[in-house]
Amino acid sequence: MLIRRLEITGVRNLSRACLENLSPINILFGDNGAGKTSVLESIYLLSSARSFRGHKLKPLVNIDMDSCVSFAEIDIEGLGYQPVGIKRFKASAKPGVIKVAGQHVKSASVLAENLPLQVINADTFQLLEGSPSVRRQFLDWGVFHVEHQFYSVWKSAQRCLKQRNSLLRHARIDQPQLAVWTSELVQHAELIHGYRAAYFTQLVPVFEKVLDRLIDLDGLQLAYFRGWDKDRTFTEVLASNQQREQEQGYTLSGPHRADLKLRYRASNAADILSRGQQKLVVCALRVAQGYLLSQLTGKSCVFLVDDLPAELDFRHRKALCGLFEELQCQVFVTCVDHNDLVGCWGDDTSISMFHVEQGKISEVVAGGFAPAP
Numbered sequence: 001m002l003i004r005r006l007e008i009t010g011v012r013n014l015s016r017a018c019l020e021n022l023s024p025i026n027i028l029f030g031d032n033g034a035g036k037t038s039v040l041e042s043i044y045l046l047s048s049a050r051s052f053r054g055h056k057l058k059p060l061v062n063i064d065m066d067s068c069v070s071f072a073e074i075d076i077e078g079l080g081y082q083p084v085g086i087k088r089f090k091a092s093a094k095p096g097v098i099k100v101a102g103q104h105v106k107s108a109s110v111l112a113e114n115l116p117l118q119v120i121n122a123d124t125f126q127l128l129e130g131s132p133s134v135r136r137q138f139l140d141w142g143v144f145h146v147e148h149q150f151y152s153v154w155k156s157a158q159r160c161l162k163q164r165n166s167l168l169r170h171a172r173i174d175q176p177q178l179a180v181w182t183s184e185l186v187q188h189a190e191l192i193h194g195y196r197a198a199y200f201t202q203l204v205p206v207f208e209k210v211l212d213r214l215i216d217l218d219g220l221q222l223a224y225f226r227g228w229d230k231d232r233t234f235t236e237v238l239a240s241n242q243q244r245e246q247e248q249g250y251t252l253s254g255p256h257r258a259d260l261k262l263r264y265r266a267s268n269a270a271d272i273l274s275r276g277q278q279k280l281v282v283c284a285l286r287v288a289q290g291y292l293l294s295q296l297t298g299k300s301c302v303f304l305v306d307d308l309p310a311e312l313d314f315r316h317r318k319a320l321c322g323l324f325e326e327l328q329c330q331v332f333v334t335c336v337d338h339n340d341l342v343g344c345w346g347d348d349t350s351i352s353m354f355h356v357e358q359g360k361i362s363e364v365v366a367g368g369f370a371p372a373p
């Protein structure tokens with residue numbers, strides 16, 4: 001279990017809330033607007049230093065406060081449970097403060113490394129119907145956690161792209177400079193593609209198995225596109241794009257154009273699957289990443305599932321809950337009515353229940369509600 005205790009100050013309507021007795025499965029229930037998603041948002045802050053509901057800090061921080069804090073005790077590999085905290089200020093010019101095990105940390109990637117996290121919410125439909133960048137982020141999440149070199153190579157490729165695009169925008173292009181950045185970009189692009197392709201090859205069979213447990217969608221196919229023509233080298237593609245790139249002022253192909261394609265019966269899956277089917281496919285993709293992470297690294301990840309019952313009938317809710325139990329990861333699930341999840345979990349599963357009401361959180365213990373400290 002990665003998170004043992006959670007303290008939230010000033011995130012949306014949660015002026016001050018504390019969740020003490022966390023379990024592998026944690027259910028947060030309550031009326032609309034109570035603050036359930038805000039609890040998930042606070043956990044997400046601990047993994048990425050930002051919200052999953054947009055980049056603006058002003059709406060994230062409680063209307064009457066200047067800053068928000070999310071603090072937790074997190075099981076860090078080799079160190080045991082350690083305090084991890086993040087403070088963000090409403091004034092966006094003021095940098096946030098990140099502390100891990102008592103030390104100030106500069107990069108949010110340290111948070112992501114210590115707390116691998118998967119979110120399943122209304123936005124996750126974007127994984128099927130959104131732009132390629134959403135699917136790239138999904139793929140790169142996995143690559144980041146299993147391939148330690150990936151992040152630095154990815155950052156270098158971003159730098160090359162920026163430099164190259166800036167040269168391409170000039171009226172008179174500095175060709176020698178362009179050749180330097182092109183050559184560097186090619187090297188990084190090949191590495192990124194190598195990491196992504198290796199990860200993708202391992203993900204596919206796990207995804208197929210997980211999907212099979214959730215829903216019968218025989219014929220659903222997941223494919224990886226590297227961002228440039230599969231039959232030519234990246235150097236050849238860049239050479240043939242030269243004229244158009246100079247006209248348009250940016251790099252047309254490359255790892256920044258990679259994508260995952262999901263097809264079902266010769267159509268784009270997003271165009272043909274029902275809402276519930278789409279949710280199950282997205283869940284299968286994310287749960288598969290959780291399985292693969294633990295297989296390849298021994299690490300487990302935390303799942304944040306906002307409104308789990310939405311779109312799913314009882315049989316499919318139960319199948320999804322069963323997968324989470326099997327994965328032995330920690331899960332935070334929200335729902336309006338906790339009765340919607342009755343019968344979905346095994347008898348021996350450790351579950352904590354929290355009632356969220358107007359920004360206050362009470363742990364539900366046998367026989368009634370106990371206010372959280």
Ligand SMILES: Nc1ncnc2c1ncn2[C@@H]1O[C@H](COP(=O)(O)OP(=O)(O)OP(=O)(O)O)[C@@H](O)[C@H]1O
Pocket residue numbers: 011012013014030031032033034035036037038039058059060061062063064336356
């Ligand atoms: N910056 C803020 N300061 C204070 N309150 C806020 C702020 N931003 C949002 N809120 C309020 O905080 C509450 C947080 O809602 P949240 O989305 O967490 O609710 P929820 O329990 O997930 O509801 P639903 O079931 O409708 O999804 C809402 O009532 C919202 O109006």
Ligand SMILES: [Mg+2]
Pocket residue numbers: 036037038306
């Ligand atoms: Mg919500």
